[in-house]
Amino acid sequence: MIRYDLSTALSFLEAHDLEAVRPRAEAAHRMLLERTGPGHEMLGWRDLLLQPDDALLEDIDTTAAEIREQADVFLCLGIGGSYLGARAVIEALAPQFRSPVEAETERPRLPEVLFAGHHLSGRYLKELLAYLEGKSVYVNVISKSGTTLETMLAFRVLRPWLEARFPDAARRIIVTTDPARGRLHDMAETFGYRRYAIPPGVGGRFSVLTPVGLLPIAVAGIDIRSLFYGAVEMCERLTDASDNPALDYAALRYLFHERGYAIELLAVFEPRLSGIGAWWQQLFGESEGKAGKGLYPDAIQYSTDLHSLGQYVQEGRRHLIETFLMVEREPEPLTIPDTGDDRDGLAYLAGRTVQEVNRKAYEGTRKAHADGGAPVSTVWLERLAPGPLGACLYFFMHAVAISGYLLEVNPFDQPGVEAYKREMYRLLGKP
Numbered sequence: 367m368i369r370y371d372l373s374t375a376l377s378f379l380e381a382h383d384l385e386a387v388r389p390r391a392e393a394a395h396r397m398l399l400e401r402t403g404p405g406h407e408m409l410g411w412r413d414l415l416l417q418p419d420d421a422l423l424e425d426i427d428t429t430a431a432e433i434r435e436q437a438d439v440f441l442c443l444g445i446g447g448s449y450l451g452a453r454a455v456i457e458a459l460a461p462q463f464r465s466p467v468e469a470e471t472e473r474p475r476l477p478e479v480l481f482a483g484h485h486l487s488g489r490y491l492k493e494l495l496a497y498l499e500g501k502s503v504y505v506n507v508i509s510k511s512g513t514t515l516e517t518m519l520a521f522r523v524l525r526p527w528l529e530a531r532f533p534d535a536a537r538r539i540i541v542t543t544d545p546a547r548g549r550l551h552d553m554a555e556t557f558g559y560r561r562y563a564i565p566p567g568v569g570g571r572f573s574v575l576t577p578v579g580l581l582p583i584a585v586a587g588i589d590i591r592s593l594f595y596g597a598v599e600m601c602e603r604l605t606d607a608s609d610n611p612a613l614d615y616a617a618l619r620y621l622f623h624e625r626g627y628a629i630e631l632l633a634v635f636e637p638r639l640s641g642i643g644a645w646w647q648q649l650f651g652e653s654e655g656k657a658g659k660g661l662y663p664d665a666i667q668y669s670t671d672l673h674s675l676g677q678y679v680q681e682g683r684r685h686l687i688e689t690f691l692m693v694e695r696e697p698e699p700l701t702i703p704d705t706g707d708d709r710d711g712l713a714y715l716a717g718r719t720v721q722e723v724n725r726k727a728y729e730g731t732r733k734a735h736a737d738g739g740a741p742v743s744t745v746w747l748e749r750l751a752p753g754p755l756g757a758c759l760y761f762f763m764h765a766v767a768i769s770g771y772l773l774e775v776n777p778f779d780q781p782g783v784e785a786y787k788r789e790m791y792r793l794l795g796k797p
């Protein structure tokens with residue numbers, strides 16, 4: 367389901383470099399599998415795939431079916447790992463343009479899945495409340511700690527709004543949080559909200575395959591079982607150190623990190639994958655960026671950004687590597703019309719497909735950027751569907767764990783994110 371092509375990047379290294387780093391990468395891989403590395407108590411994201419809880423998937427599907435039936439809007443409140451995974455998968459797989467009914471089935475349309483609590487814009491919340499007026503709204507508050515300001519502040523605004531409009535407000539609020547503690551947990555207990563647990567051994571950025579991601583994804587009408595089992599399959603495949611694309615990816619990144627490269631671009635040519643890029647940014651940024659180490663992760667969307675950042679990538683400071691995230695099989699090609707003239711200068715494309723043009727844009731970009739001095743490699747996704755996407759999510763989680771161990775950091779903590787919070791709370795006069 368996932369293929370990793372690093373052939374072009376290898377030309378930036380000495381012939382034996384990859385082989386030389388392999389024993390270290392394999393040792394890091396073993397630390398992950400054998401739970402001997404720092405942060406090993408936070409490997410719950412693997413455990414839940416090694417022992418799938420089908421009853422939980424069933425339960426989430428049942429809740430999602432009720433919400434799909436009742437809601438016009440499913441509003442997810444969360445930030446960082448508590449929304450990026452859900453948003454990424456929904457953007458990748460749900461229809462990009464909405465219609466009043468699903469064309470073929472004549473069924474009423476799916477609820478709109480919206481996000482809030484992922485920043486502190488009062489303006490956004492005000493406009494959101496105005497938009498929600500008159501609609502049937504369900505709210506999913508997602509926070510592992512149950513204390514994150516952005517999320518909890520949005521909930522404080524939404525809760526009275528819901529209570530004032532819906533006699534069954536308590537049933538419309540679903541809380542996803544720590545199973546035993548925290549303010550959100552306690553509120554759910556007090557007010558009788560439905561509750562889903564984030565296992566204690568799963569950090570926010572690794573939580574997409576828990577109810578954090580699965581409930582919103584299921585509400586969006588996506589097959590969570592296929593997504594989940596795609597990840598299970600990839601998890602099983604990556605236990606073997608030989609022919610292991612995650613290990614190769616981690617080893618390659620490490621080699622360039624050690625050679626002074628500072629930035630990794632994750633470039634997509636399919637806008638639907640931009641959300642995966644945003645999710646990947648948090649995954650790699652929070653896991654690696656500590657002790658003065660790590661590649662700065664930057665997600666970029668082509669060909670859009672070739673017209674803004676392309677100049678820098680081609681000729682700017684040579685301190686970046688580029689990883690393309692591509693889809694192998696594209697369904698429903700769109701044929702470029704033959705208009706019978708060449709007024710727009712595009713007659714040479716008539717009869718070919720837009721997909722082919724996009725593929726050539728990728729091939730051309732890969733060559734140009736490599737020629738310009740950027741080591742490039744490509745992660746290939748078999749197709750845009752729940753199974754391969756689940757495999758892709760696991761691929762990156764496995765890779766970042768190996769990568770963190772190669773850098774000799776704990777890939778599962780994020781002590782640095784507290785610094786701004788301390789300053790902000792001091793300014794706000796938090797008791």
Ligand SMILES: O=P(O)(O)OC[C@H]1O[C@](O)(CO)[C@@H](O)[C@@H]1O
Nearest residue numbers: 446447448509510511514570783
């Ligand atoms: O789920 P929580 O506890 O609200 O945290 C949200 C996000 O905030 C962070 O803790 C960073 O502040 C992330 O690691 C996490 O994904």
